[in-house]
Amino acid sequence: MEQKAKKNNTFAEVGKVLEEAKKILIFTHVQIDGDCLGSATALCRMLRNEGKEAWILMDEEVPGYLSFLETDYCLIHPKENHKELLEGADLCFAVDCSDPGRFETLRDLFLQGPKTLCVDHHSTNVGFADVNYVGRDCAAAAEVVYKLIRSMDKTIDPVMATAIYTGMVTDTGQFQYSATTAETHRIAADLMECGADFLKVSIEVYQSHTMARVLLKGRILSELELFADGKAAMAYVSQALLAELGATMDEVEGVVEELRGIKGVEYAVFLKEINEDTVRVSLRSKEFADVSAIGKQFGGGGHVRASGCTFKGTLGEARTQLKKAVEEQWKALSTC
Amino acid sequence: MEQKAKKNNTFAEVGKVLEEAKKILIFTHVQIDGDCLGSATALCRMLRNEGKEAWILMDEEVPGYLSFLETDYCLIHPKENHKELLEGADLCFAVDCSDPGRFETLRDLFLQGPKTLCVDHHSTNVGFADVNYVGRDCAAAAEVVYKLIRSMDKTIDPVMATAIYTGMVTDTGQFQYSATTAETHRIAADLMECGADFLKVSIEVYQSHTMARVLLKGRILSELELFADGKAAMAYVSQALLAELGATMDEVEGVVEELRGIKGVEYAVFLKEINEDTVRVSLRSKEFADVSAIGKQFGGGGHVRASGCTFKGTLGEARTQLKKAVEEQWKALSTC
Numbered sequence: 104m105e106q107k108a109k110k111n112n113t114f115a116e117v118g119k120v121l122e123e124a125k126k127i128l129i130f131t132h133v134q135i136d137g138d139c140l141g142s143a144t145a146l147c148r149m150l151r152n153e154g155k156e157a158w159i160l161m162d163e164e165v166p167g168y169l170s171f172l173e174t175d176y177c178l179i180h181p182k183e184n185h186k187e188l189l190e191g192a193d194l195c196f197a198v199d200c201s202d203p204g205r206f207e208t209l210r211d212l213f214l215q216g217p218k219t220l221c222v223d224h225h226s227t228n229v230g231f232a233d234v235n236y237v238g239r240d241c242a243a244a245a246e247v248v249y250k251l252i253r254s255m256d257k258t259i260d261p262v263m264a265t266a267i268y269t270g271m272v273t274d275t276g277q278f279q280y281s282a283t284t285a286e287t288h289r290i291a292a293d294l295m296e297c298g299a300d301f302l303k304v305s306i307e308v309y310q311s312h313t314m315a316r317v318l319l320k321g322r323i324l325s326e327l328e329l330f331a332d333g334k335a336a337m338a339y340v341s342q343a344l345l346a347e348l349g350a351t352m353d354e355v356e357g358v359v360e361e362l363r364g365i366k367g368v369e370y371a372v373f374l375k376e377i378n379e380d381t382v383r384v385s386l387r388s389k390e391f392a393d394v395s396a397i398g399k400q401f402g403g404g405g406h407v408r409a410s411g412c413t414f415k416g417t418l419g420e421a422r423t424q425l426k427k428a429v430e431e432q433w434k435a436l437s438t439c
Numbered sequence: 440m441e442q443k444a445k446k447n448n449t450f451a452e453v454g455k456v457l458e459e460a461k462k463i464l465i466f467t468h469v470q471i472d473g474d475c476l477g478s479a480t481a482l483c484r485m486l487r488n489e490g491k492e493a494w495i496l497m498d499e500e501v502p503g504y505l506s507f508l509e510t511d512y513c514l515i516h517p518k519e520n521h522k523e524l525l526e527g528a529d530l531c532f533a534v535d536c537s538d539p540g541r542f543e544t545l546r547d548l549f550l551q552g553p554k555t556l557c558v559d560h561h562s563t564n565v566g567f568a569d570v571n572y573v574g575r576d577c578a579a580a581a582e583v584v585y586k587l588i589r590s591m592d593k594t595i596d597p598v599m600a601t602a603i604y605t606g607m608v609t610d611t612g613q614f615q616y617s618a619t620t621a622e623t624h625r626i627a628a629d630l631m632e633c634g635a636d637f638l639k640v641s642i643e644v645y646q647s648h649t650m651a652r653v654l655l656k657g658r659i660l661s662e663l664e665l666f667a668d669g670k671a672a673m674a675y676v677s678q679a680l681l682a683e684l685g686a687t688m689d690e691v692e693g694v695v696e697e698l699r700g701i702k703g704v705e706y707a708v709f710l711k712e713i714n715e716d717t718v719r720v721s722l723r724s725k726e727f728a729d730v731s732a733i734g735k736q737f738g739g740g741g742h743v744r745a746s747g748c749t750f751k752g753t754l755g756e757a758r759t760q761l762k763k764a765v766e767e768q769w770k771a772l773s774t775c
Contacts, residue, residue: 285627288631291621301615302726366649
C-alpha cells in the first residue's frame with residue numbers, strides 16, 4: 104500500500120530543530136554515494152562549527168573515491184555501541200534517505216531517536232521522520248542542504264563547499280541528468296566562490312581509477328547485450344570476474360551510464376552480483392521511460408531516470424527477470 | 440620564433456565590425472569540435488537574425504555527434520568556389536582558431552578577406568586578424584561568444600543558447616576541466632533560462648554512441664600502456680582496428696580522458712593513425728604538467744592541460760617519439 108507523502112516542513116522549522124539540538128546523529132543510506140556523504144559531511148561540519156556534537160553513522164566503509172571527504176566525522180558499522188551512541192543524543196537526522204529501509208543495520212537506532220529529522224530530494228520519500236523537508240525539484244540532496252544552510256544564514260567554508268559540490272556533481276552526472284536546472288549551475292557557481300575545490304573532486308571521483316577498473320570496464324562492456332528491439336542494454340559483473348581481475352565492486356561505478364550512452368538505448372540495466380543470492384540492480388532511462396516503476400517492482404525505488412533495487416536470487420535469475428520487466432514496460436509504452 | 444600576442448580589441452570594437460558587415464564568412468578549424476561549431480552556429484544565427492548574409496566554412500564534414508546543430512549554415516570543402524564565396528563578402532571571421540594554420544584548405548581564403556576578425560580563447564593566439572578578441576580566461580570560445588553577444592545586446596534565442604551551451608559543455612569536459620570558473624556555471628544557468636536544450640546536447644554528444652564505438656573503446660583500453668614511472672598512459676587506434684570493427688575515427692572521442700582518469704597518471708597521450716605517415720596526437724595533463732609545450736615540440740599547440748599536434752611519420756614512430764618527449768618532460772619536472 105502506498106503511503107501518501109506528508110506535507111513538507113519549512114526550512115525555518117528544520118533550522119529550529121537543528122539550532123535546538125546539542126548532539127546530532129546523522130544517518131546515511133547503504134551503498135553510500137557522493138550525494139549522501141557530501142551532504143552529511145557538510146551538515147556535520149556546520150553543526151560542529153556551532154560547537155555541537157555531531158557524527159555521521161554509516162553501515163559500511165567509505166568507498167575509496169569518496170575518502171577525500173571529512174571521513175573523521177564517520178562512525179562505521181556502529182551496531183555494537185548503539186546504546187552509547189544514543190546516550191545524550193537529542194536528534195536522529197537522516198540525509199538523502201527516501202525511507203528507513205535504506206539504513207539496514209541502522210534502522211532501529213534511527214527510529215529509537217528522541218526526535219527524528221529527514222532532509223532529502225527523492226520524490227518517493229513519504230516523510231517518515233518527525234520533521235521532514237523533501238526538495239523534490241532539487242537535482243541532489245546536496246542542493247537541498249545548500250538551500251537549508253543558506254536559509255539558516257551559516258557560513259559555507261571551503262570544506263563544506265567542496266562536500267556540497269561533490270553531492271551535486273555526482274548526483275547530476277556532471278550536470279548532465281535531466282533533474283539539473285539553472286539553479287543547480289548557480290549553486291555550483293556560488294560554491295566555487297566559497298572555495299569548493301572542484302578540481303580535487305573531479306580528480307578524486309572521476310580521475311582516480313585503478314588499472315583493474317579500466318580493464319574491468321573493457322570486459323564488462325565487451326559482453327553487453329541489447330534487447331527490447333535495441334531499446335535496452337544490459338551488462339553484469341560477477342564475483343568471479345572481480346576475483347579474476349583483482350578488482351572490487353566499487354570500481355564499476357559509471358558502467359550503467361556507458362550502457363545508456365549507446366544510440367537508441369532508452370533503458371540501461373546493470374547487475375552487480377553481491378553474493379550467490381543477492382544482486383544489486385542499477386537502472387537508468389534516457390528520455391521517457393520510468394525506471395523507478397521497475398525498481399519498485401523488485402522492492403526498490405528512486406527517480407524516474409535513475410533507480411535501483413536489491414534482487415533476491417542468483418545473477419542468472421536477475422538477468423531473466425529484469426529483462427522481462429523492461430520488455431513488458433517497453434511493450435506497453437510502444438503499443439500505446 | 441615566438442610572436443608576441445597583440446593587445447585585444449574591445450567587445451565594442453568587435454561588435455562595430457559585425458554591425459557594419461553585410462556578408463560574413465565564418466571560419467572554423469580542422470578537426471572541428473563542439474566549441475568551434477557551437478560558437479560558429481550561434482554567431483551565424485545572430486548575424487542572420489539581423490538580416491545579414493552569413494555562412495560557416497568548414498574543411499570537413501560535420502561529425503555525427505554535432506549534426507544536431509544548425510548545419511544548414513555550413514558550407515563544406517568550399518575550395519572550388521572560393522572566388523564566388525569571397526564575392527561581396529566584407530568580413531572573414533575566424534572562431535576558436537589560434538592561428539591560420541588551423542584552417543588548412545581555407546587558409547588562403549581567410550587571408551584574402553577584405554577585413555579579418557578573430558574571436559578565440561586559446562592562450563597561444565597571437566592576434567593574427569585585423570581585429571582580435573582572445574578571452575584567455577574563458578573556458579571555451581563559446582564563453583567569449585556569449586559575452587560578445589550580451590555586450591552587443593542581442594537576443595539569445597533557444598537555438599543560439601543550445602549552440603553556445605554545446606561549446607561550453609564540450610570544451611570544459613562537462614564542467615570538469617581546470618579552466619571552468621564560477622562564471623562558466625552562471626553562463627550555463629543563463630543559457631538554460633534562454634531555452635538551451637541541455638538534455639538534447641547531452642544525449643546527442645554523450646549518449647549516442649554506436650555499439651562499434653563501445654567495442655572499440657574496450658579494445659583500445661585493453662591495450663593501453665603506462666610509462667614514465669606510471670605517470671603517463673598511452674593508447675592508440677590504427678586504421679586496421681577501425682576497419683576490423685567497422686568504426687570511424689570520430690568514434691574514439693573521449694578515450695584520452697579515460698587514460699587521464701587512471702590514478703597516478705599525470706600525462707595522457709592518445710594517438711590516432713590518420714594514414715601511414717600522419718598521426719593525430721591528443722595530449723592531456725591532470726594537475727601540473729604543461730602538455731602545450733609537448734604539442735609545440737611537434738608543431739602543434741593548445742592549452743596547458745589539453746593540447747594536440749599532427750605528427751608526420753608512422754604510428755610506431757609517433758609512439759616512440761611522443762613517449763620520449765613525455766619522459767623527458769617528466770624527468771625534468773621530477774628532478775627539479
